[in-house]
Amino acid sequence: MSWTTFLGGARRVKKIKLRDYQQECLDIIDKLEPGSYLIQMATGCGKTATFTNIKRKGRVLVLAHREELITQPVKYYDCSVGIEMANSNSNGEEVVIASVMSLTHRLEKFKKDEFDTIVIDEAHHAAATSYKKIINYFKPRLLLGFTATPNRGDKVRLDDVFQKIIFQRDLKWAIKNKYLTDIDCIRVNIGYDISKVSRRMGDFAPGELEDVMNTDLLNGAIKEAYEKYAKGQTLIFATSVSHAENIAKLIPGAVAVTANTKNREELIKKFTNREIPVLVNCMIFTEGTDMPLVETVMIARPTSNSSLYTQMVGRGLRLYPGKDKLTLIDLVGTTGRANLCTAPTLIGIDLNTVPINKQDEIQGDLFDLPDLIQKRSDVPESWIRNIEYVNLWAKEQAYDTHDVNYFKMPNGDMVVTIPKKRIVIPAQDELGETTIKCQKMKMQEAFDLVYRYLIENHSEQRYIWDVKQIRKWGRAEASDKQKNMIKRMYKGNLDVSDLNKSEASLILNRLCYR
Numbered sequence: 001m002s003w004t005t006f007l008g009g010a011r012r013v014k015k016i017k018l019r020d021y022q023q024e025c026l027d028i029i030d031k032l033e034p035g036s037y038l039i040q041m042a043t044g045c046g047k048t049a050t051f052t053n054i055k056r057k058g059r060v061l062v063l064a065h066r067e068e069l070i071t072q073p074v075k076y077y078d079c080s081v082g083i084e085m086a087n088s089n090s091n092g093e094e095v096v097i098a099s100v101m102s103l104t105h106r107l108e109k110f111k112k113d114e115f116d117t118i119v120i121d122e123a124h125h126a127a128a129t130s131y132k133k134i135i136n137y138f139k140p141r142l143l144l145g146f147t148a149t150p151n152r153g154d155k156v157r158l159d160d161v162f163q164k165i166i167f168q169r170d171l172k173w174a175i176k177n178k179y180l181t182d183i184d185c186i187r188v189n190i191g192y193d194i195s196k197v198s199r200r201m202g203d204f205a206p207g208e209l210e211d212v213m214n215t216d217l218l219n220g221a222i223k224e225a226y227e228k229y230a231k232g233q234t235l236i237f238a239t240s241v242s243h244a245e246n247i248a249k250l251i252p253g254a255v256a257v258t259a260n261t262k263n264r265e266e267l268i269k270k271f272t273n274r275e276i277p278v279l280v281n282c283m284i285f286t287e288g289t290d291m292p293l294v295e296t297v298m299i300a301r302p303t304s305n306s307s308l309y310t311q312m313v314g315r316g317l318r319l320y321p322g323k324d325k326l327t328l329i330d331l332v333g334t335t336g337r338a339n340l341c342t343a344p345t346l347i348g349i350d351l352n353t354v355p356i357n358k359q360d361e362i363q364g365d366l367f368d369l370p371d372l373i374q375k376r377s378d379v380p381e382s383w384i385r386n387i388e389y390v391n392l393w394a395k396e397q398a399y400d401t402h403d404v405n406y407f408k409m410p411n412g413d414m415v416v417t418i419p420k421k422r423i424v425i426p427a428q429d430e431l432g433e434t435t436i437k438c439q440k441m442k443m444q445e446a447f448d449l450v451y452r453y454l455i456e457n458h459s460e461q462r463y464i465w466d467v468k469q470i471r472k473w474g475r476a477e478a479s480d481k482q483k484n485m486i487k488r489m490y491k492g493n494l495d496v497s498d499l500n501k502s503e504a505s506l507i508l509n510r511l512c513y514r
Contacts, residue, residue, distance in 0.1 A: 016076070019179070022050045025167045029144065030055050036143035038123060038162040038430060042171040043148040043314035043346075044180045051119045051146055052076035058116025058141070062097040063134065068286070069121050070097050100130050112139045122307050123147040124430070126161045135161060147430070148310055157397065159431040159442075171346055172367060180317040182325035183366040185343035186229050187332055187359075190221035194302055195336025203305040204338070210240040213300070219243075222300050222331060223250040226278070231327045232295030233271060236280040237312050239301045244280040247300065254278035257285070286311045293320045296327040302340055309341035332360070344369050344410075352389065353377035353410050373410045380494050383407070383510045384503045387467055390414075397432075399444055402451040403467040407510070416450065417509060418461050423450055464509060474502020482508065 018026070025039060041047040051062070052073050064070045067085070074081050074097065082090025084098035084106060096115075115138060120126050123145025126135070135143065145162055174180040194212050198205040226234065238244035241258040248256040255267055257279050264284070270276045272293045282301075285291060286308065294316035303309050316326040330342040344351055344362065349370055351359055358376040362369060390408050394401050406414045412427025428434050428443045436446055454465055463469050482504035483496040489511045496504070 016049055018049065018053060019046065021169055022046055022053070025050055026053055026055070028166055029142075032142060032166070034141045035164070036145075036162045037164055037166045038145045038147065038158060039167045040147050040165065040430070041167075041169050042174045042180070043310045044317040045148070045169055045174050047146045047148060048073050048121070049076060051121070051144065054117065054119070054144070056094065056117070059114060060095045061115040061118045061138070061140075062095065062121060063100055063103070063118065063131065064097065064121040065100045065125055066122075067099070070099055073097060073121075100125075100128075100134065104130050104133050107134065107137050110138070112137060114138065115140050117142045117144065120145040123158065123162070124307065126158055132161070148307070148314075157428075157430070157432040159433070162431060165429060165431060175367075178319070181319055181323060183313075183317075183343070183346070184325050184327050185363050185366055185369065186327065186329045187342065187363045188225045188229065188329060189360050190218055190225060190331050190333060192218055192302070192331075192333030195334050195338070197338075199304075199338065203303055203308070206239065209302065210243055213239045213302070214243040214246060219246050219250055222247055222298070225329060225331060226251055226298060229327065229329050230278075230296040230298065232323075233274060233293050234278045234296040234298060235285060235291070235294045235315055236278060236298040237285075237301040238280055238282050241282050243300075244282045248278070248280045251278050251280075254280055257281040259284065285315050291315055292318065293323065294318070294326070295320075295323055296329065298329040298331065299342075300331050302331075302333075302335070304335075304339045304341055306341050306345050309345055313346060328366075344373060348412070349373055350410050350412070353382050353386075353408065355379060355381045370411055377410050378510075379492070380490065380507050380510075383506050386506070387470075397443070399447060401447050404447070404451055404454065405465050405467050405470060405506075405509075414447075416454070416465055418454075418458055418464055419512075421458075423453070425450060464505075470502050470505060474500055474505060476501050478504035486511070 039047070041050065053076070054060070062073060070083065070085055077095050079095055080093040082093035082096045084090050084096060085102050086099070090096045118138060118140045120131065120143070124147045125131060126145055143162070145158070171180070175182055192213060194204060194209060197208045197212060222236070226236070236247060238247055241260070244256040244258055248254040253276060255276050255278070257264060257267060258281065261267070267276065267279065268291055271279055272291070279285070297313055297316040299309070299312060301312070313328060316328070328343055332340060332342065339352070342351065343366060346366065347370070351362065351373065354362065354373055354377045361376055362372055364372065386407050387405065390401065390406050393408060404416055406416050408414055414425040416423045425436065425443070425446045426434050432443050433440055434443050434446050436449065458465065478496065478499040478501050482501065483499065486494065486496050486504060486507055490507070
């Protein structure tokens with residue numbers, strides 16, 4: 001069954017006026033040589049409107065992994081559109097939009113050269129086995145990945161899928177150029193503990209998450225956070241239908257919106273007219289809903305899925321007359337070893353290096369957060385943990401750092417410090433590339449380059465920059481001289497009594513040469 005037939009044979013195509021940068025992107029795509037390319041557009045910049053307007057030179061396949069991303073693009077196409085998802089099947093349409101999970105079991109329906117262009121929505125998922133099965137099967141002229149998530153390649157590198165990044169418009173650019181609103185970030189610890197919640201498909205298991213979050217105590221804390229920090233029309237994301245309904249009961253005038261809500265458009269209209277102050281929803285307003293006015297977004301649905309997080313926040317990024325900025329309220333608690341997406345996620349900044357007892361201080365204007373995070377993470381606790389942190393990161397990325405004692409900055413930069421010199425390898429991008437002295441290179445090449453430089457020019461200081469040497473002599477208790485130097489140089493409170501020589505050396509190195 002084709003999607004056109006499913007909709008009754010007639011579709012109203014959504015005509016839009018493309019923005020200058022969208023047209024610029026389309027012009028670049030139109031001139032591409034055959035190959036695989038990545039496009040990064042911030043949430044709210046209109047990646048769907050962009051890829052649906054690519055000039056077609058043959059049949060097109062669009063891949064996505066969530067239902068709303070599969071159905072949303074249909075309204076933008078001015079041609080026949082088929083769907084491959086669950087009970088829906090395409091039938092030779094010019095454009096096919098497919099669920100990745102469904103298509104992996106239906107590849108035999110299609111010839112390898114069936115499609116001229118394949119578009120991958122939310123392309124940061126493209127490294128997954130299911131995506132690669134499809135990518136390796138087809139032989140298109142163009143493979144184009146669109147993503148809104150600036151992961152800098154820290155978690156998933158895409159260099160074995162895409163050759164080159166051809167277009168980038170990040171959140172900072174979009175806000176600076178007045179396409180999206182400024183963001184004021186507030187972090188409120190309401191005391192939940194989801195450290196024992198299971199993980200499924202890269203995020204917290206929904207049922208278990210609801211069991212922890214949907215309590216009278218925590219819902220009361222959410223109400224208090226709303227009353228204290230929210231400004232204007234507020235959209236709250238909850239963990240479940242019941243959670244949304246229970247939160248809405250506590251806030252005067254609030255309305256819960258769920259999959260069972262029939263009059264969503266009417267409620268959105270009343271919300272925009274300020275007749276309803278708060279909408280509390282469960283995964284309804286993550287993508288594809290036109291909400292003209294949202295002044296506050298509250299995240300009461302903890303997630304470690306950066307794509308889901310950016311989509312939730314994206315509901316409030318739209319400009320609106322009289323709207324000064326978006327107030328973003330992250331409701332946080334204890335997560336154990338799992339990463340929790342919060343405001344820094346929007347700009348690809350890692351909070352892992354910030355001690356837990358200092359993370360609640362990370363709030364303010366979104367673009368002030370990087371400096372704030374760097375200051376809060378530049379403390380002895382992080383300096384000591386850094387070797388372990390870098391080793392884990394390098395292992396996940398399959399990099400050989402040659403045991404150089406790098407300090408990984410929150411923005412992804414890798415820094416090695418020796419007397420009177422600081423060597424920086426800038427953060428890698430989604431394709432695992434960095435730039436040193438205007439020269440683009442793979443991250444491993446940069447590690448090799450720095451190692452050769454240190455061997456050739458600073459071998460006498462190897463005891464400072466070589467992790468193996470530091471560990472060899474560093475297990476013994478720190479000397480009195482080391483302890484006294486740290487006490488003299490470090491202005492904060494630090495117990496030096498249990499430090500070993502290695503830890504003391506790391507602290508002194510950072511104090512002397514940062």
